[in-house]
């Protein structure tokens with residue numbers, strides 16, 4: 001019996017359902033089988049629900065796949081960075097990226113995270129209400145700019161965060177429409193997108209210029225490392241490639257973390273018992289000790305983060321396209337087939353996560369966490385293209401959470417929140433909170 005099931009609804013209905021509410025669409029499709037064929041004719045599309053097939057695509061047969069549509073759309077902004085590069089180029093780039101996330105570097109990044117978060121604590125002192133999503137975006141942007149580029153974006157943090165946000169919104173809109181209109185065509189969306197790219201490029205080239213003038217100041221940063229790295233032919237990496245990697249970091253390295261933090265604060269509001277337990281753990285900790293040690297001691301905090309990554313995975317959808325005909329677990333798929341792996345839906349499989357709609361950090365405690373089958377939980381993807389910044393992201397989220405929860409309680413001021421699945425999973429219209437000092 002085939003493990004691939006045909007969808008029963010029409011192609012038009014599926015498209016409309018997807019456009020209308022992508023998350024509800026993927027949730028509905030979860031009951032359709034291990035792999036659901038959307039019967040899209042010449043360009044076959046599949047939704048992958050089963051962890052076994054996820055593993056085949058991301059790990060066992062990953063050489064037969066490329067990123068496909070996501071790649072085409074992201075290239076408009078990133079060009080050829082780690083997030084978009086394929087095959088040999090990807091392997092080469094990943095190898096020179098790895099040291100940026102070595103343990104000793106993470107240790108120094110932790111200090112920056114603490115400094116920037118403390119500065120937010122100070123600036124919130126006289127604030128009664130705020131949009132927490134905006135605060136988190138600006139905070140994680142300031143952090144990524146300092147740790148990767150040794151750049152203080154204090155003065156134009158808001159404009160840069162808006163430029164990244166515009167880029168992401170335009171990217172998501174392009175990703176989910178049938179036709180990709182080239183950036184050169186001046187549609188309203190393309191104009192906004194180009195303006196945002198220009199703003200980010202101005203910053204990037206300005207940093208690059210400065211890094212060449214003052215290499216010592218950039219030694220411990222990603223820019224410094226890239227300037228010292230040689231490519232396959234033994235020559236220095238060119239500016240264009242460094243620009244692409246810096247753009248990659250700006251896009252991949254802060255909105256995901258900002259959204260995760262915003263969702264965590266929302267979940268804490270909904271679950272006061274969890275918030276209390278988290279606070280009890282955090283208040284016992286001396287925040288002045290080595291940030292890296294601090295992070296390793298906050299065990300319950302880790303469970304809260306894991307659970308938030310389950311319920312609200314920032315990278316909620318992974319795309320792959322088969323480059324050749326490929327056999328997966330006895331099923332054959334044509335070249336050019338698209339596979340959609342929706343972690344948001346996969347993480348809500350009640351056979352793996354009982355009471356999936358409940359925020360229960362304890363489900364990841366002790367042995368229980370290990371019981372989760374591999375690829376039934378994949379907030380950072382898997383295989384050769386898994387997230388290179390995952391350790392950094394967990395450390396950053398832990399430290400920010402610890403510092404903010406110790407000082408403040410954020411009371412959500414809106415009745416409902418609606419998830420907004422763009423490139424990363426946001427809260428539609430953001431999260432307005434009342435800021436209360438503890």
Ligand code: HEM
Pocket residue numbers: 067082083084094248249252253254256257260313314315318319378379380381382384385386387388389390392393
């Ligand atoms: C909570 C935060 C984050 C989440 C949930 C997340 C999730 C992911 C996922 C699922 C992928 C794989 C995408 C795919 O297979 O198509 C990915 C890739 C990537 N992430 Fe993250 N990410 C996070 C934070 C970060 C941070 C902080 C950085 C950098 C500092 C980063 C840099 C990257 C890069 C460069 C890739 C591409 C890796 C490759 O293709 O080899 N991410 N991320």
